[in-house]
Amino acid sequence: MGRWLTWVSDQHLQGWACSQCEWNFPIPSLLTDPEAKSAYDRLAAGKFQGHDCAQHPARTRTKSGTELFAERARKLVMRGYKPKDAVDLVLQEIMLEHRSEPKVVEQARADAEDFLRRIRQGLI
Numbered sequence: 001m002g003r004w005l006t007w008v009s010d011q012h013l014q015g016w017a018c019s020q021c022e023w024n025f026p027i028p029s030l031l032t033d034p035e036a037k038s039a040y041d042r043l044a045a046g047k048f049q050g051h052d053c054a055q056h057p058a059r060t061r062t063k064s065g066t067e068l069f070a071e072r073a074r075k076l077v078m079r080g081y082k083p084k085d086a087v088d089l090v091l092q093e094i095m096l097e098h099r100s101e102p103k104v105v106e107q108a109r110a111d112a113e114d115f116l117r118r119i120r121q122g123l124i
C-alpha cells in the first residue's frame with residue numbers, strides 16, 4: 001500500500017501527517033530557526049517510517065489546498081515528470097481553474113515553493 005508524508009496546514013494541525021491514516025507529527029509552534037526546522041523534518045521522517053497505519057484510525061481529515069497541491073504534483077513526479085516541471089504544470093492548471101481568485105493562485109505559488117523545497121530535502 002502506498003503511503004507518503006504529507007504536509008498539513010489548517011486550523012487543527014500544522015505539521016507532517018500520513019497520507020493514509022491519522023498519524024501526524026505537529027510542528028512545535030516556536031520553531032523558527034531553519035536548522036531546528038530541518039531537525040524536526042528529519043525526526044518526522046523517521047517517526048513516519050516507523051509508524052503502523054493499522055494502529056491509527058483511517059484518514060478522514062479534509063485535505064487542505066496545500067496538501068492537494070502536493071498530491072497532484074507528486075502524481076506527476078511518479079509518472080516521470082521532473083519535480084520542477086510537475087510543479088509548473090499543476091500551477092498552470094490551478095491558475096486556469098481559479099482565474100478569478102488571486103488568493104488561491106497566491107497560495108498555490110507558495111505551495112509550489114514548499115513542494116520543491118521538500119523534494120530537495122528528500123522529504124517527499
Ligand SMILES: [Zn+2]
Binds near residue numbers: 020022023052
Ligand atoms: Zn499511516
